[in-house]
Amino acid sequence: MSEFLSLDPDTLSIRERHGYLLTAVAPRPIALATTIDSEGNINLSPFSFFNVFSSNPPIMIFSPARRGKDNTTKHTLQNVKDIAECTISIVNYPMVEQMSLSSSDYPKGVNEYTKAGFTEIASDIVKTPRVAESPVSFECKVQEVVELGDQGAAGNLVICKVVKIHIKKEYLDEKQRLDTQKLDLVGRMGGIWYTRANGDLFEIPKPLSTPGIGVDQLPKELLESHILTANDLGRLGNIEALPTEEEVFKMKSSNEYISLKKDYESEPDKFQDAIYHKAKDLLAAGKIEVALQLLMAIRY
Ligand SMILES: Cc1cc2nc3c(=O)[nH]c(=O)nc-3n(C[C@H](O)[C@H](O)[C@H](O)COP(=O)(O)O)c2cc1C
Structure with a gap:
């Protein structure tokens, strides 16, 4: 049907x-x-x-x-x-x-x-x-x-x-x-x-004047996430370039990342979800680059 x-x-x-x-x-x-x-x-x-x-x-x-x-x-x-x-x-x-x-x-x-x-x-x-x-x-x-x-x-x-x-x-x-x-x-x-x-007013930042990388270029695990919505992925795809390895490692060694990881020491399986939720908050605040760095930091 x-x-x-x-x-x-x-x-x-x-x-x-x-x-x-x-x-x-x-x-x-x-x-x-x-x-x-x-x-x-x-x-x-x-x-x-x-x-x-x-x-x-x-x-x-x-x-x-x-x-x-x-x-x-x-x-x-x-x-x-x-x-x-x-x-x-x-x-x-x-x-x-x-x-x-x-x-x-x-x-x-x-x-x-x-x-x-x-x-x-x-x-x-x-x-x-x-x-x-x-x-x-x-x-x-x-x-x-x-x-x-x-x-x-x-x-x-x-x-x-x-x-x-x-x-x-x-x-x-x-x-x-x-x-x-x-x-x-x-x-x-x-x-x-x-x-x-x-x-119910909400803003959508205009697409970049240079085209964004597109949802198709995002890491596969983000596309398969049950936490990120289609709107979240659309916003991420609007980024000009994927973060460099250097940026991702910088995020991974940041105090914020380390302290979040500590919070989930006893339940490491929940850590990934916490990162995804944090990234969603960052996206909602328009901080697309930081959100993607965070999402990619857990890969390494
Ligand atoms: C919010 C609203 C939108 C309307 N939109 C239209 C429209 O787009 N086209 C139309 O023919 N009638 C529309 N109507 C109905 C006309 O306003 C209505 O037929 C009106 O009596 C026409 O008046 P007239 O004969 O003095 O031109 C709408 C009515 C309302 C309340």
Whole structure:
């Protein structure tokens, strides 16, 4: 029996396919898109089919899809086809409930800023306002709308060029950079699930500019270890070179190594596990070179 459920997307109902795709491709950032119709009515709606795709030129895309149940189109799509401008306001935790409310299917002409209790701020370049409560908003010119189909649930890519960026100063650090921890962004998961970035934030050091040695070059016993995880091995494989014999011997004669060995004098079979656990702690602290020296010291 295969460990996989393998599906042909064409055999699934719209609802099933939607569920698999959106639950798997998550968390997704949320854009609060403000658009305007030709009579000047303002519309606000959230979209998690959304991301940034280029920084030079600065391009973001979101996708107001055709409704799965009746194949009708959304006000946002109609508006950007009439007036090719919008703002995209980023959603963070303090505004998540209001954002959700703004997704309600209000009749055309109803301003969701009022319904959701958001505040409009006039934009500098485009006609559409932006959300005052949002930590970061982008004024955009809509370059192109790409229709991906004409059936229910077909997406429509609204390709936006960012022409102005507005950042609330409280979300900046002392160097005027956006501060991830202060931002406290939220993401959309499958169904009605959301994730809060500050709930479980972790950093991954960028791969080296010179490629790391790769997991395949690590000593065999490390690859077979039950203590080191795949993440640990990935971090070790990012090292520029294996430690030299000299470095490994230096580690072996270090006070730390000798005292650890002493601690396990009465139960030497547990010494190797202790070294591996110590190496894991070092890896978590970003001390990759030292961790690998330690792991290799027990070979000699
Ligand atoms: C967090 C969240 C994300 C959403 N993402 C999308 C999306 O990417 N595409 C879409 O068509 N609808 C999405 N929706 C639903 C729309 O916001 C909803 O259909 C809205 O009423 C459309 O409004 P409009 O007709 O005024 O444009 C999302 C709703 C929520 C709450």
